[in-house]
Amino acid sequence: MIGWDVIGAWLCAAMVVWIYSFVYRDNVFYKIAEHMFVGTAAGYSIALALDSLNRVLVSPAVRSPHTFWSASWHYVIPAILGVLMFTKYSKKYYWLARYAVAVNIAVGSGLALRTVPIANIVRQITATIVPLWGSDPVKTLNNWILVLITLGGLTYFIFTTFPKKAEGVKPSLTYLVYRGLYYIGIYGMMVGFGALFANTIMTRVGFLISVYLIYIQPQALASAIAAVLTAAAIILGILRKR
DSSP: OHHHHHHHHHHHHHHHHHHHHHGOOOOHHHHHHHHHHHHHHHHHHHHHHHHHHHHIIIIIHHHHHHHHHSSSGHHHHHHHHHHHGGGGGGTGGGGGHHHHHHHHHHHHHHHHHHHHIIIIIIIHHHOOOSOOOOSOOHHHHHHHHHHHHHHHHHHHHHHSSOOOOTSSSSOOOOHHOOOOOHHHHHHHHHHHHHHHHHHHHHHHHHHHHHHHIIITTTTTTHHHHHHHHHHHHHHHHHHHHO
């Protein structure tokens, strides 16, 4: 008897092959896999949200109303705001959803204004304040590279002013320093973006290898059938266009 584990393994192997078939050409089996992934993710998210609402609000309120109202009554406020979101579908009461949206945006903005400057500005500045002299030459070199590339990147994005070089006149020290930091910033960002892209490719290749070992290789027959179906769909699509 075929169990759900076998069916799930076959589906996983087929979905992997169908998703990667988009690398060559769009086809109907890629669209099937895409729609199944989006639908499953949406259904799973809704199930998690309903389960969280049940565990946090509904079940405690039903089991012990007195304890709930004395300790967790504030959960009712977001529940009411969530219900107000559904008034968007009413032509008469759609304006009530504005209150829920306003509270959501206000809370999100407040949290962002509190955390984003610390994470993206303060800590970034603090991380670049490093000693430029020390007993360890490798660490000292790394610190110099960090500071120079940081200053170079900031210099590259200063668009309001740029020292001019007069023709026939020896360039000033300000011009040379600015120009040097400018190019350091350019090449530093190129190296950084290249390393980031290479790291992303390595991560994706690692995922592909793990998927191959877990799903495609053990379910060779499912993978072969999925590949044949994909090839047939691509050939039929090409013939139909011709």
